[in-house]
Amino acid sequence: MCEQQDSKPSSSSSPAWDEPVIPRTLVVEDDPDQRELICDAMLMYFQDRPGSKVVGVATGSECLAQDLNGFDAILLDYQLPDVSGLDLLNQILAVRDIPVIFVTGNNSSATAAEAIRRGAQDYVVKLGDYLFALPVVVEKNIRQYRLKRENARLQAELRASVEQIRIKNAQLEESLRRLQEMADTDHLTALANRRAFSETLDRYFHEATRYDFDLSCAMCDLDDYKPLNDSLGHLVGDKILVAAADVIRSTLRSSDTAARYGGDEFVLLLPHTPIEMAINVAERIRRQLTAATQAHTKCAKGVTISIGISSLMCDRPSSADALVSMADRALYVAKDRGKNCIVTFGEIGAVSQSHCP
Structure with a gap:
């Protein structure tokens, strides 16, 4: 396991969708060299953002042993020693709704489609200079996740407001009906x-x-x-x-x-x-x-x-x-x-x- 963190602690409150991304990333990769490269790429890209954090683990059980509420995104390999990436994805999402990005050497479009269908937010293939693009992909997906959560919050508030308006309208109609009945009776x-x-x-x-x-x-x-x-x-x-x-x-x-x-x-x-x-x-x-x-x-x-x-x-x-x-x-x-x-x-x-x- 590798763990690297900026000295400044991160805030536990949920940031707004348009606030700067200071990611707390969990890397689940069984290959130690790949795991270290991914952790280094993330830290180098976000080094000027105090509070960023990268934790690397090698297995699914080590992943689930972490407090998933302490992370903003999970980078997940498709094949792990103790569990398949898709099964681990299901277990992660059962614990918490969090952006999960597959980072794998499997470049099958069918596999990528199945991962997205299961709930993965993105799918990155380990080809070429993917390590340079990976932090940008993480940043983008965290923003998308924040925006999705903000939209869900606004929709919930809108539904609550509409329901309140419906109740108020019903009460108003009933009051008007009673007033009309009193005026007519x-x-x-x-x-x-x-x-x-x-x-x-x-x-x-x-x-x-x-x-x-x-x-x-x-x-x-x-x-x-x-x-x-x-x-x-x-x-x-x-x-x-x-x-x-x-x-x-x-x-x-x-x-x-x-x-x-x-x-x-x-x-x-x-x-x-x-x-x-x-x-x-x-x-x-x-x-x-x-x-x-x-x-x-x-x-x-x-x-x-x-x-x-x-x-x-x-x-x-x-x-x-x-x-x-x-x-x-x-x-x-x-x-x-x-x-x-x-x-x-x-x-x-x-x-x-x-x-x-």
């Missing part, structure tokens, strides 16, 4: 609020007129809610509104929209729903609401509801707002006819049809 009943209803109304009306399908609208108003709210208290009044919203929600399809229009008034949009089906939906709501609110009013009758209905196909409104206005006018007729009643708008100028118990 009535805080008491969890139904859509009037602003969200207006947006849905415009979209549904546009789709219905464009694709020629029916769209029904139902305006619902709790009967005598204000006296109940005043006599039973606002807490009970809120419970009645929540109960009414629950009944409406449970009656509708996922494609339907229900909103709290204001106070004790609710509005429903029923796409692909002719007037007859809308009446059936309204009737279920009317009947179920009475049972659902009996506990709150402490009265067998419970709370009743009046409903006015309009339909795109039946009433031919000129706009989305006109569809709602027609349902609202029908609701007023239902109130005038004694409440707890369902009234359809009918054609303009025609007598409204009522559906009372």
Whole structure:
């Protein structure tokens, strides 16, 4: 074994890829003359760089006995007394990722290709003045290795940054979704609020007129809610509104929209729903609401509801707002006819049809 080292100790920290190369080289060569020549060539080339180091060993076992973390590159012969160069290469790389450069008299291109495929960083043939080129090859490969490590570090940081951005974006999207939901939802009943209803109304009306399908609208108003709210208290009044919203929600399809229009008034949009089906939906709501609110009013009758209905196909409104206005006018007729009643708008100028118990 030969070992030669500059008097100045080398730094243990990982240098940047563009910093000067001060190599700590392990030479694995069984021929003592060749080993000495390689060690001398390395030391002569790097003699003006304090901290350079060259250690020479003759066998694979001596190589693996070294602390491989103390070297920047390994020069490896292809044939060794106790192990083949390719097998030793596998063992070295299993211990540490380090530039391994084959320095051998075997000039077979197939052998060189197999060495590179196995993980060798370079392959130098012992021909001509190879000793003059060898330190330059070592320096180049150490720089390439540093650059590879730097690229891997930057890629890892980039992946981590992208993942952080993805997480932040997901959190932002969720926050925006919650904010949008809060902006679109009535805080008491969890139904859509009037602003969200207006947006849905415009979209549904546009789709219905464009694709020629029916769209029904139902305006619902709790009967005598204000006296109940005043006599039973606002807490009970809120419970009645929540109960009414629950009944409406449970009656509708996922494609339907229900909103709290204001106070004790609710509005429903029923796409692909002719007037007859809308009446059936309204009737279920009317009947179920009475049972659902009996506990709150402490009265067998419970709370009743009046409903006015309009339909795109039946009433031919000129706009989305006109569809709602027609349902609202029908609701007023239902109130005038004694409440707890369902009234359809009918054609303009025609007598409204009522559906009372």
